[in-house]
Amino acid sequence: MPRLLAQAGVPAEYQYDVAPKPKTSVAPVYPYALMAQDARGTAKVRFAVDATGKVIFADVIAADRPEFGAALQAAIEGTEFEPALKAGKPTQSLLTLDREFSTYDDDHLVKRDDRRLFQVEQKHPEKIVSPGKLDAKLRPTETRAPTFPLALDGKVVKAEALVEMLVDPVGVPRLARVISASNPAFGWSAVQAVSQWRFEKPKSGGKEAVVRVRVPFNFNGKPAK
Numbered sequence: 001m002p003r004l005l006a007q008a009g010v011p012a013e014y015q016y017d018v019a020p021k022p023k024t025s026v027a028p029v030y031p032y033a034l035m036a037q038d039a040r041g042t043a044k045v046r047f048a049v050d051a052t053g054k055v056i057f058a059d060v061i062a063a064d065r066p067e068f069g070a071a072l073q074a075a076i077e078g079t080e081f082e083p084a085l086k087a088g089k090p091t092q093s094l095l096t097l098d099r100e101f102s103t104y105d106d107d108h109l110v111k112r113d114d115r116r117l118f119q120v121e122q123k124h125p126e127k128i129v130s131p132g133k134l135d136a137k138l139r140p141t142e143t144r145a146p147t148f149p150l151a152l153d154g155k156v157v158k159a160e161a162l163v164e165m166l167v168d169p170v171g172v173p174r175l176a177r178v179i180s181a182s183n184p185a186f187g188w189s190a191v192q193a194v195s196q197w198r199f200e201k202p203k204s205g206g207k208e209a210v211v212r213v214r215v216p217f218n219f220n221g222k223p224a225k
Contacts, residue, residue, distance in 0.1 A: 011094075014094035015086065016084035016085060016093050017086050017087065018084060018086075019084055019093070019095075020053065020095070021082045023053075023081060024080070026076060027075060028068075028072045028099065029071055029074075029109075029191045030103070031065075031067035031068065031071055032176070033177070034065060034101070035110055035175075036118070038103055040102045040103065041064030042062070042064055042068065042098065043068040043098075043101065044061050044062040044063070045058055045072050045076055045096070046059050046061050047094075047096075047097065048092060048093065049083060050083070050092045051083050051090040052083060054081075055076060055081070056092075057150060058076050058077050068101050070185065072097065074185070074189050074192040075192055077150055078189065111174075113168060113172075114174050117166050117168060117174050118175060120210065130211070131213060133209075134211060135203045135205070136203070138167065138211060140197050140198065140200075141171065141200055142196070143197050144193050144196050145193060146161075146193035147192075148189070149183075149186060151185065152185055154221065156183065156219075158218070159182040159183055160181065160216065160219070161180070161187045161190040161216070161217045162190075162214060162215070162217070163177070163178060163179065163214065163216075164179050164212065165213055166210055166212055168210055169210060171200055172198065173194055173213075176194050177191065178191055179214065189219075
């Protein structure tokens with residue numbers, strides 16, 4: 001279970017009466033290579049949320065595997081919060097999120113359908129079609145842009161990432177993984193974003209299909225200093 005904790009001894013400017021609340025679940029994408037190994041572990045990220053609910057700082061302070069820390073950091077940076085309150089007014093806050101990564105944990109970071117498609121991918125890859133074999137072009141119905149990694153904003157002007165995923169028969173992206181990235185942080189951000197996309201149901205030969213898709217992302221940040 002994830003634990004959202006206020007840090008002991010935080011500066012007065014980060015203290016609050018009512019804790020901030022995420023508007024959506026802070027669910028990181030399980031690193032594909034570690035999921036394939038059934039690798040498990042924990043990660044802890046310290047982060048700050050401003051008075052508008054925007055994450056303005058995030059840093060990995062502990063992780064059994066670097067990938068777990070990077071995945072959790074990307075999830076936090078891509079989450080909007082209801083800001084903390086102090087004397088009834090929105091205020092900034094400093095917190096720590098402690099997350100366990102397990103392929104069979106209570107929060108289901110790896111869902112049953114993810115495990116099923118992983119088995120298909122490993123044992124029957126011929127059942128997964130390419131976009132060119134679909135009856136119609138795969139069209140997204142919901143998208144969200146990836147977040148520019150906070151630690152690199154102002155230091156990198158442009159960056160790229162290439163993400164691969166399987167889109168299941170009902171249009172849900174699964175098993176997203178980074179194929180390439182100009183910096184690993186951009187890959188994690190892209191994977192986190194694309195995992196929340198939704199597509200029209202893919203069909204091939206009039207039948208429901210699972211399709212392997214690659215999506216390129218381009219990032220534009222502030223001028224480098």
